[in-house]
Structure formats: structure tokens, C-alpha cells
Amino acid sequence: METFYSVIRRQGITRRSFHKFCSLTATSLGLEPLAADRIANALETKPRVPVIWMHGLECTCCSESFIRSAHPLAKDAVLSMISLDYDDTIMAAAGHQAEAILKETRAKHKGQYILAVEGNPPLNEGGMFCIDGGKPFLEKLKMMADDAMAIIAWGACASWGCVQAAKPNPTQATPIDKVITNKPIIKVPGCPPIAEVMTGVITFITTFGKLPELDRHGRPKMFYSQRIHDKCYRRSHFDAGQFVEEWDDEAARKGYCLYKMGCKGPTTYNACSTVRWNGGVSFPIQSGHGCIGCSEDGFWDKGSFYDRLTNIKQFGIEKNADQIGVAAAAAVGAAVAVHAAMTAVKRLASKRADANQDR
Known part of the structure; x- marks a missing residue:
């Protein structure tokens, strides 16, 4: 198979642009500066990784997100970095032709291809609630997973079950890792995941040849190592006890913290507040809506998106949002009182020293 470098050179991409791409890729993945050389070497020498992209119970929002990636562009990831051999949503082939491609790729690249799964399989009635190519998706998923190198579970559907698995879950929709237990699985949750997170995961695997x-x-x-709350630009308002109390009140217009309006940022692990959406332009909180926690397990069954969390840890003890502002004010007041007392003591001591010298 061709390497990424040979493909882009054939497309007219210059060596200079290639190294610029490698530097941007290293930066977007949070790697050290020297990693750009390692990325360049890998893309010059390693063959493109075959990818099979399958769809179960889902709404295709993960694919919609993926094609909107800016760093790298989805066309670079799909046409150059990987060999996307099968994706029934975007491929031209259909019917028997598509099924033939699936079987050919499985046989030709046994143990070498990545199985990307968007959506999940229903288990009820033998998987008959999701039929793909005349067979239950559950059956095709297991068949393709057997010979895969690794599996990527795209989105909350594949990672956790999402709305399909929400109570009472009549189809018994099930996350991928509950069905496939003998292969390494990378979960990339979100509804949908951030575009650059999706292409970033693909880039890492194709570049370094490991998960x-x-x-x-x-x-x-x-x-997914930090909470959205940790890097949220409204965090200073949270710490100061400044919260939006009602939609479109004065606090909302000033951009105060949305915690009381149900924002799940303090308990949600994702890159929304750093990588952001739409090419890094914005993310839900910046648009005035609280985080709904879509990258966390079971977020559909945790009540209304506008129900606020009961307790949060602040100032070393459990405090709810109503008490934080009072606690902060009390702390400031105490500090001012202590400072005033210390100043008074110093002045009194200074006067006594002066009096002793006069004697």
C-alpha cells in the first residue's frame, strides 16, 4: 500500500507544506515540538492504514462532525492519511458491490485494519431491529471485529448507548464494548464528538502505529483528561459566585457561569473548552447554553439537561452554588479583618517603642 507522503506528493503538495502539516498535527495532538519530525518520518515510510467504517443504530451525526474537521481537513484524513475502504454512508458502491468490498478488505488486510463503528447494535430479537445488507448489524459487527487490529467506537452511541439505550431501551441497544470483548477499543464519546478529536485519534494511530x-x-x-469546567472561560465567574439565575437575565448578558442553569461542565470530560467546535470558533457554553454532558455515560437518563448538579467541591468542602458567593465574600471579609487587626497591632507596637525611646 502507498504511504501518506507518496499520495500527497502525487497530488502536488510540496515538501514545505508537508512539514508544515506535520508541525500543525503535532501541535493539535499536544505533543512536544520534536514530535513533528517523528510524524514526518512515519508518514513518509509507513503504509496507509485500512479503515472499515460501519454504522449501527445512530443518526450519522458523528460522520457529519468528522467531515467538518479543520486540523487536519477531513479530505486529507480520508483521501491521504488512511485508506477508507468501506463506509456505506459516503461510498459510491451499494448493495452487492459494497458487500464484496467489505469481504475483500477483511480478507486482504486481516489483522491490519481499523474497524470504526458509529452507532450500536440492538440485541433484542436476535438483532433484528437493525438490518445491514440483509443481516443483523450485530452479526456483521462481530464478523468484522474478529479480524480487526483495533476498534474505534465513534460517539456516545457506540461508547455508551446514548438515546437508543435510554430507559426503557426496548431494542436492548448495547455499547460496543459490551459485545466485543476480545479487541482493544478506543472510545471517542460525544453527541457528536468534536471533529478535530475524531481526526486527531485517526492521525495518532496512523502516525505512530499504536493506540x-x-x-x-x-x-x-x-x-478526555480534563473537565470542560477546568478550562472554561466562565470559570472565574463560578469561583466568584456569579451565576445566571434565569435565561436572558442581566447575569446571562454579562456572560456569568451557567452552572445553576444545568451546565454539566464540572462533571464532563471533553475538549470542548480548548479545541472547541466549528474550526475552533465556539462551543455550547460560549453560545450561551450549558454543557449537557454528552460525552459521559448515561447522560440521557440523568434527568433534564436544565437540572443543576446538587453539590460541587469548592474551597475544600462541599458547597452548593447558592453558598459559594457567600463563602467567597466571607473569606474576603475575614482576610480584610485580619489585615486590619495586624495593622493595628503593628501601629500600637510602634507607638510603644517610640515612647520607650523618649524616656
């Missing part, structure tokens, strides 16, 4: 470091839930640490 990224994962957290205990199977998510890539480089994108």
Missing part, C-alpha cells in the same frame, strides 16, 4: 494512551473508561487521555 493513544487511554483513561480508565477507554477514552484517549489527550482529549
